[in-house]
Amino acid sequence: MTPGRTLSTRSRRALLALAVALAAACLAVGTAAQEDVRCLSCHGKPGFKKTLASGKVLELFVDPTSLRLSVHKDKHCVDCHADVSEVPHPNVPQKVNCRRCHYSGNTAGAPQIEKYVEFEQSVHGKALAEGNTKAPACQDCHGDHFILPGSDPRSEVSHKNLPQVCGRCHLEIFGQYEASVHGKALAKGIMDAPVCTNCHGEHTIRKAADASSSVNAGHVANTCAKCHAKVVIMEKYGVKAEQVATYNESFHGIANEFGVLTAANCASCHTAHDILPENDPRSSVNAANIPKTCGKCHAGANANFANGRIHINAKDKSAGIVYWIALGFKILTLSTLAGLFVHIGLDLYRKFRNRKAHHGEAKP
């Protein structure tokens, strides 16, 4: 288009269409916003609730600012509560389905990544699909109106808050976790401490019996190793990072590596949720409790099991006599090898010299 030239008829029509579309969009937003006001005329009243026939009380108050502060700040009530069109509602409004927007290729720009899909294969997703009404859907963990990214400390699924979310259903385990070394560290604000999802996965949570679960007997050692093999993390808390390697070198570790899942893994001795330091008398690995802990597999285990170190590193002086014997044999083996090479070398040398001498004699 050259400057100064008037718009063609076709261009004018296109612009008109665009203007109409924009106006319609503005109107739609306007109506949705107006509807929010309608919804809030009841749901905006603090204490608004309904008692069901079953006696269960539904808290129906919604703080409108919570949505405005969330990632869904530009959304309106009916964007998610799409089945609500009349007031009062003729049918009980259904639970919101997040997949209305969170599907791959959606035009709303709602994030959709692999891990949302993984949820369907998870223990929660499967239970939900089977019609278990107690199984959690997205909003049961992420919250309903005040959804924030996990990186936001105010988010329900932030590192610090997550155990309480899982604990809403998994009460007993939450109690164990809170009292454990990991739970106590988290309470102190140590963000290196693992929460539920660090071991169990987020959307991939599977039953421990499932071979693909991160907490399956075949994967526990690798799951713990994600943190426990890292010197930079472990040295901050005075825990030895070599415990992973010493386990991998032990009979239990080697058997586990070759698929013998009855062999002990980290959790077999340290427990999964009750993990406590060795010097805590309640710890499963406290010397007084070792016979009982080992006895889970080795029936009749006695105090001898506690008489010695479990994670022994033969390559370190802390192993005591084991270190010195290993070192002694290493020196002996290497010097034997060197001695044998000298022995063989001398044998060949003499043979070579004698052959040369015989050759010399044969020639005049």
Next chain:
Amino acid sequence: MTEKGTVGTVERMTRAQRLVHLVLMVAILMLVFSGLALAYHEQGWAHAIISLMGGFGGRNVVHRTGAVLLVLVFIYHVIATNVSASHQRNALASVPKPADLKAGWATFLWRMTGRGEAPKYGHYTPMQKFQYWLIFLGCLLMGLSGVVLWSPKISLELFPKSFFDLMLVVHSSQAQWAFIILLVWHLWDVHVAGGNFPMNPAWITGRMREDLYRAQHEGEWEAMQKGTKE
């Protein structure tokens, strides 16, 4: 060697000795392969060996079968050397004497300097005696530590965990040392040294070529010639 066909042979190993050697060899091969695979479990070849043995459980079976064979052949050997006359002669010949130290030193000097005559050895060379006693004591120590490791449940009922760890490091370290001696020294001796290349056939046929026997055990050869003359 043109006169090869005409060279006679001399008996080196009796039928019973060959059988013992065969069982010992099979047992040690089973133990070495399954044991090294455990000690070097993170290596690819170790994984190959263990899967070849039918997994971790299969490896245990191979190692323990080898162990039983070794213990049986060791017990047989100890009883036979005390009961049978021919075994006793061999046992006496294998007893280390101060002369062996001298002969060993003489061998070293001769190989270094070439001065004088090559040392003459009896039925067993000083090196063979040394290897025999290393393996004999090795079997004892490997057997004892192996018994402790066999059942952690029983051994931990009797001994502290630290003793178990001690037996484990002794077992695995000593095994690798013995393996080096057998692999380098014994195989060199019977396949290469003393004109044996490609192999001294005595462990199969029981017999050795007369000229090689004479070269390797000249002291005994001379005594035998005297014996036949008298």
